[in-house]
Structure formats: C-alpha cells, structure tokens
Amino acid sequence: MTLPLGIRIMNSTLVCVVCDRDLWNFELLVKSLGKFMDPCRLIFIYNEDRSKFKFFKEWYYETCEPVIRKFHTKLYHKDILFGDYDLNDVKHRLYTEAIYDQQLLKLFVHTLVETEYYTVFDCKNFITKPCRLTYIKQTKPENITYADHYLKNWCMICCAKLDVRYRGVEHLYLSSNITPFVMHKKTVAKLIKHFKGKKELHKWMLSWCGDDSNMAEFYLYEIFCIAKNVQDPGQVPSNTLTIWEHCFKDPRMLKGLTWYIKTREERAKILGFEYYVSGFHTHTRKYLEPAEIYELLEYWKMEDCWPKRGCPFKKTVLR
Secondary structure, three states: OOOOHHHHHHOOEEEEEEOHHHHHHHHHHHHHHHHHEOOOEEEEEEOOOHHHHHHHHHHHHHHOHHHHOOOEEEEEEOHHHHOOOOOOOOOOOOOOHHHHHHHHHHHHHHHHOOOOEEEEEOOOEEEOOOEOHHHOOOEOOEEOOOOOHHHHHHHHHHHHHHOOOOOOHHHOEEOOOOOOEEEEHHHHHHHHHHOOOHHHHHHHHHHOOOOOOOOOHHHHHHHHHHHOOOOOOOOEOOOOEEEOHHHHHOHHHHHOHHHHHHHHHHHHHHHOOOOOEEEEOHHHHHOOOHHHHHHHHHHOOOHHHOOOOOOOOOOOOOO
8 A cells, every 4th residue: 555645755765965976976866866756854964164055056056956846855054053152172083084074964854854764874875666765775784894993992982971882893793984874863863962962972073073983973873872771773784886996806806897786686675675775985986987887777768867967087097
C-alpha cells in the first residue's frame, strides 16, 4: 500500500552539507533525487563564508530547486547552527578547522530536523534507482581493524571520554564511517548535552584533531550509542557503491568503471541486499575522465542528471 504523500514526507529527512568544491556533485545528487526518490524532507546546509551565500542561492534556485519541488526542502547557511556561540577563548586554533565544520554540522543539525531519524548524505552521493529514503539502511557494525591509526586513536579517545571499555580494534564494532549514515535525533541531542552544549563539544573535538588523531563524527555518535546501549544493529553489509581512491587497486576496475559497478551490484544481489546510492569521492577526480562517468550514468539510465556545471574530473594518474 502506498502511503499518502504527506505521511511519506513527514517520516524521513535527508541532510546534506554543501561546499563550493562539491557543487558539480551536489547538482548530480539533487537531479538524482528529483528523478528517483519519493518525496521526503530535505535539509541543505551551505558550509562556506556568508559572503558567498547570496551567489550560491542564486545558482541553487536556478539550477537545483526546479527539479526537487515535490520535496519539503529547507536551505540554510551554517551560521544558523554556529551563530549562537564563538570560540574566541580558544588559544590554539587549526588552519584546517573549516573542513571539520561539516562534521559538526551533521550533529548540530538535529535541532532543525522534525523527524525521529535523519539520514546524512555527502555531496559525493547520488541515487541510482527508484526508492524511498527509508530503503537506505544503516550498515551492520563490524570491527574496525581496517581503520588507519588516526581513526583508531580517535576511537580510543571517544571510548575514554564516554566511559566505554576499549579492548582493541578487533573488539570494537562500528558501522561504516561514511555516508549514507542514519542518525537518531534524540540520541544526537543527548550526545551534545553530555558535553554540556555545542560549544564544549566543538572545543573538545577540535582539541583532538592533530598529528595523532582525526575527527570522525559518526564514530563519536556510535560510541555514545554503545555507552547508552542503543547502538543500531544495522541491516545491510554496505549501503553505497561510492568510488574511493583505493577502488582503483581492485582488479575488477581493469575492465572499466561500469564493469566494476556491475560486479558489485551482482554480488549484493547474491548476498540478499540492494544498492540505491553511489558516489564519487573528491580524491577520485584525478583517476577518471568525464566520459567514464557519463557511461556509468547511461548504465543507470540517468544521462538527464548530468550537471550543467563544468565537470571537475580529469584523469592525471595512470591506473
């Protein structure tokens, strides 16, 4: 039975933080939503200096808004979530803080969400077939032996802060630290309250970003869930066909990008689940030509989603 439009909109929220360097990918995401996804709530947060927001909105309302009018969409500047405090009392600041803002925004956005859960997307993600947002499930937790030492250190720090016993990476089971990622609004609120508010959480997270660790907001959230005994058990082993830099070391990539994707889709069917999301990480831009990406979009019958902006992909690395 198909639920009434209003009920479907009320039941789910997709959140995406937008940066200027990712506008080509964001346009692809928006067009894929308009083509394939049933209506839901959308929240887009512009993560650049406010002086640029006017120009972004002009582009957004000309290029993006017309294809997602069936959605309940809200567009914000990040100041709506950072504007109620400052970090002027912090003596040592990072030149790279801007790249961490998007991770904090994915937590702070809970105050703008009106549904019980929200699903975080990055600009790199896009939809590849007809679906509802609720079809995109959380990944099953697995031990983090695959993590680099920066993420392992971050997990140890989070466990210590949140009073979770750390017995080594082979015993700490977490969902993939990538998007899409499903978050429970009230649990995020409790996490922030645990740190005595947004400012203290912001300061604490930045204090640990340096040579020995790196911020990972989803790991922090999930370790808090473990501490409160509310960890999501997950439903699928993977929920995205995102192309990462390491994918080009896979022998299946020798037959081309589309072949690689097809083999992963077939394997998923054998394992009993389905992919609705793909994506291109920023670091893959030097490995791919626009023609390869267009061929993949043709495979998914989404040539009409090709962005109007100039494509930032240009192969400069042999693979």
